[in-house]
Amino acid sequence: MHARIKEHLTSVLMRLQDAGELPSGDLPTIDVILAKQPEHGDFATNIAFKLAPLARRSPAQIGERLVAAIGDGDGLFSSVEFARPGFINFRIATAHWFSVLGEIAARGAQFGTSDAGAGQRVLLEFVSANPTGPLHVGHGRGAVVGDVLGNLMQAAGYHVEREYYVNDVGNQIRLLARSLYFRYAQLLGREIELPENHYQGEYVIEIAQRFREAHGDGQLDVDADALPPLFRAFIVDDILADIRDDLGRFGIGFDRWYQEHELYDSKWVERVLDKLRTEGLLYDEDGKMKYRVSQFDPNEADRVVIRDNGVPTYFASDIAYHDEKFARGFDTLINIWGADHHGYIGRVRAALTGLGHDASKLEILLVQFVNLVRGAEQVSMSTRSGQFVTLREVVDEVGADATRYFFLMRKMDAQMDFDLELAKKRSLENPVFYAQYGHARLCTMLKRGAEGGHQPAAFNSELAGLLTLPEELDIVKRLWRFSDVIAQCAAARETHPLVFYISELIKVFHGYFTRYKHTEKVISEDAAKTAARLHLCVALRTVLANGLALLGVSAPEWMEPPAETEEE
RNA sequence: GCGCCUGUAGCUCAGCUGGAUAGAGCAACGGACUUCUAAUCCGUAGGUCAGAGGUUCGAGUCCUCUCAGGCGUGCCA
Secondary structure (H helix, E strand, C coil), X not given: CHXXXXXXXXXXXXXXHHCCCCCXXXXXXXXXXXXXXXXXXXXXXXXXXXXXXXXXXXXXXXXXXXXXXXXXXXXXXXXXXXXXXXXXXXXXXXXHHHHHHHHHHHHHHHECECCCCCCCEEEEECCCCCXXXXXXXXXXXXXXXXXXXXXXXXXXXXXXXXXXXXXXXXXXXHHXXXXXXXXXXXXXXXXXXXXXXXXXXXXXXXXXXXXXXXXXXXXXXXXXXXXXXXXXXXXXXXXXXXXXHHHHHCCCCCCEEEEHHHHHHCCHHHHHHHHHHHCCCEEEXXXXXXXXXXXXXXXXXXXXXXXXXXXXXXXXXXXXXXXXXXXXXXXXXXXXXXXXXHHHHHHHXXXXXXXXXXXXXXXXXXXXXXXXXXXXXXXXXXXCCCECCEHHHHHHHHCHHXXXXXXXXXXXXXXXXXXXXXXXXXXXXXXXXXXHHHHHHHHHXXXXXXXXXXXXXXXXXXXXXXXXXXXXXXXXXXHHHHHHHHHHHHHHCCCHHHHHHHHHHHHHHHHHHHHCCCCCCCCCCCHHHHHHHHHHHHHHHHHHHHHHHXXXXXXXXXXXXXXXCCCC
16 A cells, blocks of 8 residues: 555656656655554655755645645545645545455465565575584574564565575584594493583483494494594484474474585585685685685674684685575575674675675574573573573473464564463463464354355455444455565564564454444344455455464464363 | 674563654453353553764654663684
8 A cells, every 4th residue: 555655646746847846856755654643544644844845845835735736546545635744644545445355355375475575586594503402492583583584575575595504514513423422432331521511411312322223332442533424424414303303393494404514525615715815815824824804894803714723614614605605696695693693794794795795685684592481480501511491392382383473573683581481371461372363263253154154245345335343444454554564574574573463453353353242243134244244354364364374373263262260 | 892782661572764642462450251262352550762962844763972781702603
């Protein structure tokens, strides 16, 4: 609807320019906002303020002139009014509002999608947790946000590929493999301590047991410092399979799992470093090879890419990885990182600039920490100490729907408390049930209607005349916004506006339902009204179901009422 | 020290990218059930938008500074 009003305004302004009433040249951008107060109509624009200095007239003079020129917008508006000090308020004709019902009926599960993204190719990299242990709750937040952002961008017409980058090379992996070796040795009765900086988690012991089952007892006799690839490959594969499984149970999948070692196998790291070297961007310092990052960003220090022992740093493979992403020709690269990685952003961007890439194509979204709380008790998390609550434990305890919803409710760049007790509650305090219950209620109503011989009306122009309650018009207006909300989420790379939209939409329905349960019931003796209202219910259910699907939250058709608390 | 994020009702958070009188949910209080599911709804109360300057027709939103909390500032990832 915003777009239609803007189009109309643009043509009016151009007409006035041609007539010499407005100065020629570029027009200011037209903002159309939703009116907050009913007396301001449905929409408002501030264009008169913006034109005033250009036309050297007061906003009031311009506003009045514009109102006259806009007229009724070829029937789109039922009223257009000027309001001091310089707003123009629009009221949309009822028939136009109701036309959205036809669109919903025609498009069904596709309603809400748009081509706002114009088919731009986007690589969305998220989670990318190191395969050194199970996913914890913080990973879960990034996973859900990334997954849903991908859904939203796809719905808004972007072409999205999802990727998980696996750091399967490097010192942490070496420590991990050594941890497996030590645990394996302990299983075989060797009296050795697991060194302090190694991975202490219980899961390593379990993996050691599986390793023993797979490879027997004969693998002890190796140099622990030069671990055979057997240990490394085994534990990485084992943990990765676990991660994949956790994410799968959480409804999250990837188009590609990009393994760091591929960059070495394909010599991509080598080639990137060669390129930097020939361009004079590397220099030797005490035997280490450093990248002149500071040349491209004065706030950044030069960084080591090859250690003095000849082993490349993670920075080296990260440069190669992003260089490889650019080579794949995406329009936009989005990385979702944990907030603790933010110090890394500057150097990666600077490094890519140095390679001649347009670093502005790389967007790095930081997901802030999750503070896990159980009632009043804090639960701290640290992978290496081995004490943390895994994502799997949380999902098993509170369910995937509630977990997802809680992560999606908040903007990603704010830290959040995740209260396990609250997420588990099947009560008003828990917003996920509120939305799901709305969907279930709609389904029940449609079923009841069918049992009484009522079918939803097909879309027709009579609906506006039958759905005359204020709440019914309110619902229709809100349905109109759905695809805008999705496009807005996609453009802003945010998920929470959709969550808020859904809960506000369903709130209006709950209010409508309860208010009229004794007077204007949906299913009544009036067959025409009943059919029209059922049509509205189908539309509402469609939008709700589409919205929940984008969030990856289930839309149940029935929810069991809570057990009555029996009194003895 | 420097950099990033955050600061809005008692609590948890929105605020449509600068618009008109700052909104929800929970908690509190008062109401509505022979129910198209009361897991619902209606009403009341609750605010120095952390603070101070600035930009302009107009600031919770943009700029500067201060305060508070979190995170980062490695040849760790």
